[in-house]
Amino acid sequence: MMSFSMKRTAQIVSFFLLTLSVPLCHSSTFAATKSNAQSKNRQRVSEKELAAKVDQLIEAELKKSGITPAPLANDEDFLRRVTFDLAGRMPATSEVLLFGLDSTTGKRQAVIDQLLKSDDYGVNWARYWRDVIYLRATDMRARINENQFVDWMTTQLNENKSWKDITTDLLTATGDVRENGSTALIFAHEGDPAELAAETSRIFLGIQIQCANCHDHPTDKWKRKDFHELAAFFPRVRVRPVRDSTPRTFEVVSMNNGNQFARRVQMLKNPEFLFRTLDRNRDGKLTEQEVQRTRMAPGFQQLVSRADTDGDKALTAEELKSMPLPENTQRFMSEYYMPDLNDPTSMGTVVQPVLFVGTKAPEGLDDLERREVLSKFLTSQSNPWFSRAIVNRLWAEMLGEGFYTPIDDIGPERSAVYPEVLDALAQGFTASGYDLKWLCRTITSTRAYQRKMQKRSEGQLSTPFAAQLPTRLRGDQIFTAITQVFGVDDLQADRNAGNRRFQRGRSARGQFSSLFTFDPSTSQDEITGDVPQALFMMNSEALNGMLGTSRSTKLAQIARDFPENKAAIQELYLLTLSREPTAKELEICLDYFKQAERRETALEDLMWSLLNSSEFITKR
Numbered sequence: 001m002m003s004f005s006m007k008r009t010a011q012i013v014s015f016f017l018l019t020l021s022v023p024l025c026h027s028s029t030f031a032a033t034k035s036n037a038q039s040k041n042r043q044r045v046s047e048k049e050l051a052a053k054v055d056q057l058i059e060a061e062l063k064k065s066g067i068t069p070a071p072l073a074n075d076e077d078f079l080r081r082v083t084f085d086l087a088g089r090m091p092a093t094s095e096v097l098l099f100g101l102d103s104t105t106g107k108r109q110a111v112i113d114q115l116l117k118s119d120d121y122g123v124n125w126a127r128y129w130r131d132v133i134y135l136r137a138t139d140m141r142a143r144i145n146e147n148q149f150v151d152w153m154t155t156q157l158n159e160n161k162s163w164k165d166i167t168t169d170l171l172t173a174t175g176d177v178r179e180n181g182s183t184a185l186i187f188a189h190e191g192d193p194a195e196l197a198a199e200t201s202r203i204f205l206g207i208q209i210q211c212a213n214c215h216d217h218p219t220d221k222w223k224r225k226d227f228h229e230l231a232a233f234f235p236r237v238r239v240r241p242v243r244d245s246t247p248r249t250f251e252v253v254s255m256n257n258g259n260q261f262a263r264r265v266q267m268l269k270n271p272e273f274l275f276r277t278l279d280r281n282r283d284g285k286l287t288e289q290e291v292q293r294t295r296m297a298p299g300f301q302q303l304v305s306r307a308d309t310d311g312d313k314a315l316t317a318e319e320l321k322s323m324p325l326p327e328n329t330q331r332f333m334s335e336y337y338m339p340d341l342n343d344p345t346s347m348g349t350v351v352q353p354v355l356f357v358g359t360k361a362p363e364g365l366d367d368l369e370r371r372e373v374l375s376k377f378l379t380s381q382s383n384p385w386f387s388r389a390i391v392n393r394l395w396a397e398m399l400g401e402g403f404y405t406p407i408d409d410i411g412p413e414r415s416a417v418y419p420e421v422l423d424a425l426a427q428g429f430t431a432s433g434y435d436l437k438w439l440c441r442t443i444t445s446t447r448a449y450q451r452k453m454q455k456r457s458e459g460q461l462s463t464p465f466a467a468q469l470p471t472r473l474r475g476d477q478i479f480t481a482i483t484q485v486f487g488v489d490d491l492q493a494d495r496n497a498g499n500r501r502f503q504r505g506r507s508a509r510g511q512f513s514s515l516f517t518f519d520p521s522t523s524q525d526e527i528t529g530d531v532p533q534a535l536f537m538m539n540s541e542a543l544n545g546m547l548g549t550s551r552s553t554k555l556a557q558i559a560r561d562f563p564e565n566k567a568a569i570q571e572l573y574l575l576t577l578s579r580e581p582t583a584k585e586l587e588i589c590l591d592y593f594k595q596a597e598r599r600e601t602a603l604e605d606l607m608w609s610l611l612n613s614s615e616f617i618t619k620r
Contacts, residue, residue, distance in 0.1 A: 088124025152181025
């Protein structure tokens with residue numbers, strides 16, 4: 001087994017740079033006309049039929065702009081791309097070879113169907129949604145139930161539960177967070193109404209309304225009241241610790257009648273009853289002597305320290321009313337109060353729940369009823385933003401750019417590129433019953449998705465989808481690809497792989513993901529690698545320990561099974577990049593093998609170079 005020191009790394013770099021490089025061309029900001037509202041009367045359309053319509057619309061627009069679309073990708077690139085997108089893994093070498101030998105015209109559609117039926121489909125997309133939720137969590141303790149969420153979400157996806165039902169479950173969840181994975185969204189934000197309002201709008205509508213928390217939205221039509229009316233769906237949901245639980249856990253519960261803290265706050269803000277019962281001499285002041293042997297006695301001195309403005313060690317009604325409230329008081333109230341920005345000591349104004357793109361909720365609803373009404377408003381066919389948000393998100397994830405950029409900042413004040421295409425997909429998705437597999441099958445069946453990757457012309461910056469964009473693989477996908485290359489189920493945890501920003505457990509996958517994972521809502525042109533990631537791939541003990549040929553490793557097997565250099569090189573390319581080397585790459589590699597002192601050293605160097613290429617971590 002060889003030692004990959006920094007000195008050795010430098011020796012290999014020149015070879016690595018010669019062998020492979022993938023030009024990374026990223027998306028820009030696009031402008032187009034606003035899309036029309038969806039029709040309420042929809043009929044289910046087949047994936048094949050809608051994919052053809054999508055391509056017709058896109059290609060007609062490209063023709064108007066004088067842009068020639070790229071040809072379809074070859075079989076190797078298509079298979080690698082679609083396998084990562086649908087199953088989160090690389091195709092095996094045997095799959096690449098068999099797919100290339102298959103001469104049937106429907107083989108691409110067949111592999112799409114096969115991948116959507118695999119268990120890997122649910123796992124891949126469950127991890128995607130895990131990152132969407134947890135990477136913006138307000139409480140990092142929420143990660144204690146991320147495994148439960150992934151298991152739950154995997155089941156929903158593989159059973160092809162509708163996006164409507166999944167959304168409803170996430171918004172209406174209750175119970176122990178270690179037992180019910182659907183509590184993830186509420187738990188990640190501690191049940192805080194304002195945080196839940198912001199994330200509900202961003203994830204399920206693609207609209208960032210959180211800017212209207214403290215003031216009217218600066219660039220959109222949303223008013224401050226719109227944000228707080230959305231938050232008013234959540235004041236009665238709570239996240240609380242489960243007493244004496246081992247391991248420690250939390251539960252999501254409804255508190256429809258408030259709690260003792262809320263009642264005390266209300267009493268202090270409306271102290272007339274206190275003074276009628278406790279102010280014995282009717283002088284308009286409460287003293288420590290007067291409150292003796294009452295429930296107010298234990299905390300009276302603390303109240304005096306906070307509210308006694310004249311220093312007489314007594315409290316008046318006005319002093320109690322003007323007392324600053326503790327932070328996060330809203331989280332303990334059973335009604336939602338829009339804060340008064342001019343008076344921080346005020347409780348604010350009670351607001352009733354209203355969805356800013358929907359309807360006002362009936363009054364008198366308890367917690368669960370409020371959240372159920374919200375989910376009905378969100379997933380209604382009359383709400384076009386629900387379908388547009390998920391269509392835009394999945395299209396961008398698979399093609400590298402969406403109809404809106406960023407993908408979670410759409411809305412009536414924003415302009416979509418190809419609005420007719422977005423509307424057609426959104427309407428078809430709604431008509432399908434919000435069928436996620438239907439949407440994935442439709443997108444991957446389009447020529448737009450299957451096109452070859454190529455450098456974009458200047459005209460394509462304003463008229464996209466003429467060619468496939470290279471996109472960075474998510475951390476979980478890179479980890480899975482590494483395990484496939486080495487033929488192992490897992491990697492040994494590396495103590496140097498942790499990310500100081502947060503810990504995700506001590507598993508190798510968890511440590512790797514904390515180092516390589518990015519928020520999936522981020523635009524591709526904002527995603528870049530960093531030095532710790534590069535150092536891990538170049539020098540990690542976990543990887544370098546499996547690069548040798550002197551032990552029972554995948555590379556040692558290749559060295560034995562392929563004694564001819566050309567065949568060994570081809571096998572390594574297929575194993576790591578799911579393709580055979582080009583003629584130029586093969587020539588460079590064979591020359592390097594001739595110059596190497598030992599064949600084993602050349603094999604190790606080549607495998608190291610392929611793993612550290614931009615192509616290995618890119619979906620081409």
